[in-house]
Amino acid sequence: MTQYWSSTFTLGILGGGQLGKMLLDETARLDIRTSVLDPSAEAPARGRTETFQRGNLMDYETVLAFGREVDMITCEIEHINIDALAQLEKEGKIVRPSPGIFRTVGNKSLQKAFYRDHDIPTLPFFSFENKREMLDRLEGLPAVWKAATGGYDGRGVAVLRTQADLDQVPDMPGLIETYMEDKREISILIARSPSGQLAAFPAVEMVFHPTANLVEHLHSPTSLPAEVATRAREIAESVAKAFDLAGIMAVEMFVTPDNRIYVNEVAPRPHNSGHHTIESHLTSQHEQHLRAILDLPLGSPRALFPAVMLNVLGGPESGKPRYEGLTEILREEGVYPHIYGKAETRPFRKMGHITVIGATLEEALAKAEKVKQRLVVTAG
Amino acid sequence: MTQYWSSTFTLGILGGGQLGKMLLDETARLDIRTSVLDPSAEAPARGRTETFQRGNLMDYETVLAFGREVDMITCEIEHINIDALAQLEKEGKIVRPSPGIFRTVGNKSLQKAFYRDHDIPTLPFFSFENKREMLDRLEGLPAVWKAATGGYDGRGVAVLRTQADLDQVPDMPGLIETYMEDKREISILIARSPSGQLAAFPAVEMVFHPTANLVEHLHSPTSLPAEVATRAREIAESVAKAFDLAGIMAVEMFVTPDNRIYVNEVAPRPHNSGHHTIESHLTSQHEQHLRAILDLPLGSPRALFPAVMLNVLGGPESGKPRYEGLTEILREEGVYPHIYGKAETRPFRKMGHITVIGATLEEALAKAEKVKQRLVVTAG
Numbered sequence: 001m002t003q004y005w006s007s008t009f010t011l012g013i014l015g016g017g018q019l020g021k022m023l024l025d026e027t028a029r030l031d032i033r034t035s036v037l038d039p040s041a042e043a044p045a046r047g048r049t050e051t052f053q054r055g056n057l058m059d060y061e062t063v064l065a066f067g068r069e070v071d072m073i074t075c076e077i078e079h080i081n082i083d084a085l086a087q088l089e090k091e092g093k094i095v096r097p098s099p100g101i102f103r104t105v106g107n108k109s110l111q112k113a114f115y116r117d118h119d120i121p122t123l124p125f126f127s128f129e130n131k132r133e134m135l136d137r138l139e140g141l142p143a144v145w146k147a148a149t150g151g152y153d154g155r156g157v158a159v160l161r162t163q164a165d166l167d168q169v170p171d172m173p174g175l176i177e178t179y180m181e182d183k184r185e186i187s188i189l190i191a192r193s194p195s196g197q198l199a200a201f202p203a204v205e206m207v208f209h210p211t212a213n214l215v216e217h218l219h220s221p222t223s224l225p226a227e228v229a230t231r232a233r234e235i236a237e238s239v240a241k242a243f244d245l246a247g248i249m250a251v252e253m254f255v256t257p258d259n260r261i262y263v264n265e266v267a268p269r270p271h272n273s274g275h276h277t278i279e280s281h282l283t284s285q286h287e288q289h290l291r292a293i294l295d296l297p298l299g300s301p302r303a304l305f306p307a308v309m310l311n312v313l314g315g316p317e318s319g320k321p322r323y324e325g326l327t328e329i330l331r332e333e334g335v336y337p338h339i340y341g342k343a344e345t346r347p348f349r350k351m352g353h354i355t356v357i358g359a360t361l362e363e364a365l366a367k368a369e370k371v372k373q374r375l376v377v378t379a380g
Numbered sequence: 381m382t383q384y385w386s387s388t389f390t391l392g393i394l395g396g397g398q399l400g401k402m403l404l405d406e407t408a409r410l411d412i413r414t415s416v417l418d419p420s421a422e423a424p425a426r427g428r429t430e431t432f433q434r435g436n437l438m439d440y441e442t443v444l445a446f447g448r449e450v451d452m453i454t455c456e457i458e459h460i461n462i463d464a465l466a467q468l469e470k471e472g473k474i475v476r477p478s479p480g481i482f483r484t485v486g487n488k489s490l491q492k493a494f495y496r497d498h499d500i501p502t503l504p505f506f507s508f509e510n511k512r513e514m515l516d517r518l519e520g521l522p523a524v525w526k527a528a529t530g531g532y533d534g535r536g537v538a539v540l541r542t543q544a545d546l547d548q549v550p551d552m553p554g555l556i557e558t559y560m561e562d563k564r565e566i567s568i569l570i571a572r573s574p575s576g577q578l579a580a581f582p583a584v585e586m587v588f589h590p591t592a593n594l595v596e597h598l599h600s601p602t603s604l605p606a607e608v609a610t611r612a613r614e615i616a617e618s619v620a621k622a623f624d625l626a627g628i629m630a631v632e633m634f635v636t637p638d639n640r641i642y643v644n645e646v647a648p649r650p651h652n653s654g655h656h657t658i659e660s661h662l663t664s665q666h667e668q669h670l671r672a673i674l675d676l677p678l679g680s681p682r683a684l685f686p687a688v689m690l691n692v693l694g695g696p697e698s699g700k701p702r703y704e705g706l707t708e709i710l711r712e713e714g715v716y717p718h719i720y721g722k723a724e725t726r727p728f729r730k731m732g733h734i735t736v737i738g739a740t741l742e743e744a745l746a747k748a749e750k751v752k753q754r755l756v757v758t759a760g
Contacts, residue, residue: 006722025405028401048427181714194737283712291710297710304684307507320386331677333662333679339411341411
């Protein structure tokens with residue numbers, strides 16, 4: 001068996017953002033050598049890995065060359081050159097999760113078709129190639145429009161309610177999904193190892209920013225009835241199996257007021273909705289991802305405490321970030337700021353996150369509210 | 381106020397061993413820029429810091445030049461050039477803890493005299509300049525001999541029971557301390573900020589390796605009666621105040637069968653006896669050290685779970701390390717291996733540690749025993 005620790009085995013990580021940075025805490029703890037590829041000289045993961053290489057993650061030759069020099073490849077982002085990964089896999093390199101998952105997930109129409117074809121519950125939808133086709137097939141408003149590709153952090157998704165909304169839809173391939181009123185959004189981080197071991201973290205509930213379409217905070221546990229939580233976990237498991245996943249995956253789901261569950265979308269990597277696991281669970285999502293891709297025994301996904309995770313979003317100004325109020329919030333017990341180290345703040349950019357734990361969820365939520373009011377990202 | 385996060389403020393760390401590596405997890409989380417000085421090209425902290433500089437920590441010019449390039453200096457090891465730190469302080473550089481502490485602590489005779497002069501309970505002793513003087517003043521056996529300088533991890537300390545033991549004592553400055561039968565050894569990690577805030581972690585009990593004079597495991601909580609634990613904390617506080625500490629310090633103490641407490645020695649930095657805080661306390665010792673030297677509000681030292689910490693020591697062979705059984709122990713819930721990444725194993729070398737948490741101390745101890753039996757460091 002490969003001796004991963006304190007050896008020449010090198011894990012290549014595509015992407016050096018905050019997720020890569022946090023994954024590197026776990027590779028460091030187990031002394032697993034890493035190499036990171038990222039386009040930015042100021043990537044958060046820089047200075048936290050044995051080797052850092054600057055390069056375009058979408059460029060075939062760059063990704064191919066990077067992958068050939070490492071022993072295994074994983075990703076912290078989906079916007080990568082999938083053809084290069086497929087070629088590396090063909091050459092015998094281990095790529096986890098497999099490139100096929102990224103191909104399916106990277107196109108929302110393919111992703112929705114995948115759920116339909118695998119009997120995974122998802123909201124009714126139709127795909128189209130252009131706006132003309134969309135308008136022809138649209139049966140009424142409101143409806144949800146999604147771009148097939150290019151969406152991220154709220155871009156590429158819109159609720160269409162009026163003719164004005166329709167007018168703004170760009171002419172590009174996409175899908176229309178049934179609009180569901182009063183739904184809740186939950187996420188389950190699920191890990192699966194090449195040996196087939198499965199471990200699902202408890203579901204978290206995501207509360208969105210009213211305008212930015214970004215998660216403003218999430219909390220764990222959710223208020224789902226036990227049988228609904230169990231069903232959500234079973235759905236997440238079936239998704240992981242359908243994808244033949246090796247690694248961790250966030251399965252985002254809608255829960256209707258009458259507790260029907262629909263898979264919204266997945267991210268085949270550690271995810272914003274799993275940040276709280278670092279402090280509030282026996283195993284963090286990053287450790288779990290690492291265990292999964294290396295085919296080590298999966299860690300216990302058990303929760304230790306109720307937790308709230310707040311994204312620290314850039315304020316209205318752009319420029320060199322200042323974190324006002326951070327010293328103040330360090331006075332609170334059980335408050336864990338993670339500052340990603342991005343060189344520039346921009347409106348709504350994810351600059352960091354804060355995990356708040358409490359003896360009860362109410363206590364954690366109250367503390368998180370105080371924290372939210374105090375911490376402001378300015379530029380200057 | 382200085383904006384430490386995402387700024388050009390640079391914390392210089394003398395020493396890049398495992399303690400430095402773990403401290404870098406916390407600077408990374410808060411995005412505080414670091415520069416590390418260590419003699420080894422393969423230091424565990426390498427690849428985890430913005431800047432890594434190879435150099436001799438005992439060399440005046442090296443430490444001086446390193447210190448002049450950073451904004452604040454701290455240490456993860458005591459074997460450093462103290463004159464250079466004193467010079468840097470004279471030049472207006474912030475050095476925390478202050479060089480004077482290292483001067484006192486670095487010489488066991490000075491350290492013992494410090495306790496005596498500050499009414500801090502410590503076992504009776506006398507200091508001497510050479511072996512002749514020691515033999516003249518020795519009033520009987522058994523007694524404990526300690527070298528004034530150069531002791532570390534069991535070297536430079538001996539229990540003298542027989543003439544043969546006496547014969548082996550080298551001719552060098554040192555001290556003789558009363559030998560105490562059946563004592564227990566505890567440690568309290570205590571942090572103090574320049575503003576004077578104090579925070580003591582709960583005491584841990586240290587169980588030593590029968591021959592190597594190294595901590596084999598420690599557990600928290602101790603079995604000390606509550607009033608003894610309180611007295612130990614008060615003593616640790618008085619030590620931190622007497623030293624005018626800025627940072628964290630391990631205060632190692634003896635507890636006699638009739639619950640008298642004596643300070644044995646201190647380490648003015650994060651310490652082996654605080655490793656378990658990473659997983660089992662609200663704040664880790666490394667985060668606490670960072671908060672203390674930056675004069676941020678100290679974190680809560682509250683324990684969350686009973687914990688056992690096992691040192692992973694090198695086996696009888698020397699060479700490239702192999703960690704046999706590590707995959708197996710990852711099957712256990714609440715078991716956290718930390719592999720330091722040292723390039724070479726040697727007998728009794730600290731190669732890593734494992735923290736084991738449990739719902740009860742008994743559960744954690746039982747799990748730790750299993751772990752200890754499974755994990756072996758070999759060379760090859």
